[in-house]
Amino acid sequence: MINCKPHLACLALCVFLAIPALAKDQKLTADELVAQHLQSIGTPEARAAAKSRVAEGKITFRDRLGSSNQLAGSALFMSQGTKFKCAFNLGAPNYPGEQIVFDGHKYEVAFITANTRSGLGGLLFGQPDILREGLFGGTISTAWPLLDLKARQAKAKYEGVKKIDGRELHDLTYVPNKSSSGSDLTIHLYFEPDTFRHVMTVYRMRTRIVPGASWEATDETIETVEERFSDFRTVDGITLPGTWEIRYHREPGETSELQWQVVFDRFTHNALK
Numbered sequence: 430m431i432n433c434k435p436h437l438a439c440l441a442l443c444v445f446l447a448i449p450a451l452a453k454d455q456k457l458t459a460d461e462l463v464a465q466h467l468q469s470i471g472t473p474e475a476r477a478a479a480k481s482r483v484a485e486g487k488i489t490f491r492d493r494l495g496s497s498n499q500l501a502g503s504a505l506f507m508s509q510g511t512k513f514k515c516a517f518n519l520g521a522p523n524y525p526g527e528q529i530v531f532d533g534h535k536y537e538v539a540f541i542t543a544n545t546r547s548g549l550g551g552l553l554f555g556q557p558d559i560l561r562e563g564l565f566g567g568t569i570s571t572a573w574p575l576l577d578l579k580a581r582q583a584k585a586k587y588e589g590v591k592k593i594d595g596r597e598l599h600d601l602t603y604v605p606n607k608s609s610s611g612s613d614l615t616i617h618l619y620f621e622p623d624t625f626r627h628v629m630t631v632y633r634m635r636t637r638i639v640p641g642a643s644w645e646a647t648d649e650t651i652e653t654v655e656e657r658f659s660d661f662r663t664v665d666g667i668t669l670p671g672t673w674e675i676r677y678h679r680e681p682g683e684t685s686e687l688q689w690q691v692v693f694d695r696f697t698h699n700a701l702k
Contacts, residue, residue: 449658459585462599463575465625470568475666481509481701483671486693488517490524493686504691508570509701511563517689529553529560531572535643536560548685549677552634552652556614558605561631564616565659567627568669569693574603575618582606587599588620591628597622612691626668630656653678664696 459464470476488504502519512533517526527550530538537657538554541547559565562581574581588600598619613636613641614647634652654677657671673691678684 443670455498456589457587457599459587459601460585462601462620462625463578463585466575467621469625469627469668471667476576479571479665479698481507481668481699483507483695483700484569484570484693484699485695485697486691488519488526488689488691490517490519491688493688494684504693506569507701508566508572511572513563513566513570513572515566515690529565531560531563533606540569542598547677548652548679548687549654549675550690552632552654553692555683556632556634558614559616561602562605562646564603564630564632566673567630567654567656569658569673591653593619598628599625626658626661626670628658651680660692665698667696667698669693 438669441502449568456463459518460654467473467476467480475479484506484660486502486504488502490502493540498529500519502517504518505514505516507514511531511534512682513531515529517528519526524541524547526541527547528537529550534568536554537694538546540552543552553559554567562583563570567573571649572692576584583606584602584604586602586604588602589595591600592598599622601620603616603618613634617631618627620627634653636650654675657674658672659674660669661668663669671693673693674691676689677687679686
């Protein structure tokens with residue numbers, strides 16, 4: 430008589446080992462991913478109770494291709510509904526910081542010197558969908574569009590699990606309902622597979638180069654802004670990132686690589702009237 434028990438045990442072990450892989454590779458819909466993400470922020474009651482939020486902390490700025498010196502200052506992010514104001518105060522004569530405001534209808538990005546914006550400020554000003562949609566700042570802001578994707582009437586498409594810097598993350602493309610940016614701007618939102626927390630946004634902008642520019646060997650320039658979120662904590666039932674890192678990169682030609690890192694030490698809800 431043939432003893433099948435070893436074979437059955439082996440089969441059971443194979444099935445057991447396959448379960449995590451199947452769970453990780455399971456196809457999600459965009460709606461399912463967003464629903465899981467909202468739960469990672471807090472209960473529906475906690476999310477609804479947070480009408481406004483003030484985030485305060487410290488910021489360091491670094492030009493990764495220029496001076497090795499860092500600038501340090503304060504950071505403030507205030508939001509109420511779809512309105513928000515972001516202020517990076519660095520105090521340097523050649524770079525005082527950033528002032529970014531959206532009042533629910535109009536937006537403004539301050540100049541850093543006479544008639545000049547930073548690379549980050551220029552991209553945000555030139556691509557107002559990022560501000561109008563409430564994407565900038567991620568879940569730090571009450572304007573975060575995934576809190577009410579239906580009202581935004583944006584298109585969200587699940588792109589599967591992608592490996593970013595060695596991490597496997599859920600990838601969701603976001604396209605505003607009435608985009609003013611055309612197809613030149615792409616927006617990808619990334620989420621942890623186990624927690625469904627939003628940990629990264631990548632904006633990628635392609636711009637045609639004017640003939641006669643010093644780098645006319647190529648026909649376009651590419652600007653990329655990455656927002657990275659980490660060190661999550663729970664305040665008033667809402668899970669928020671304690672660290673917000675922004676990276677700006679432009680190439681070719683006058684290549685630029687800038688980095689801002691904000692560490693929040695205080696979140697306050699419902700202090701704005």
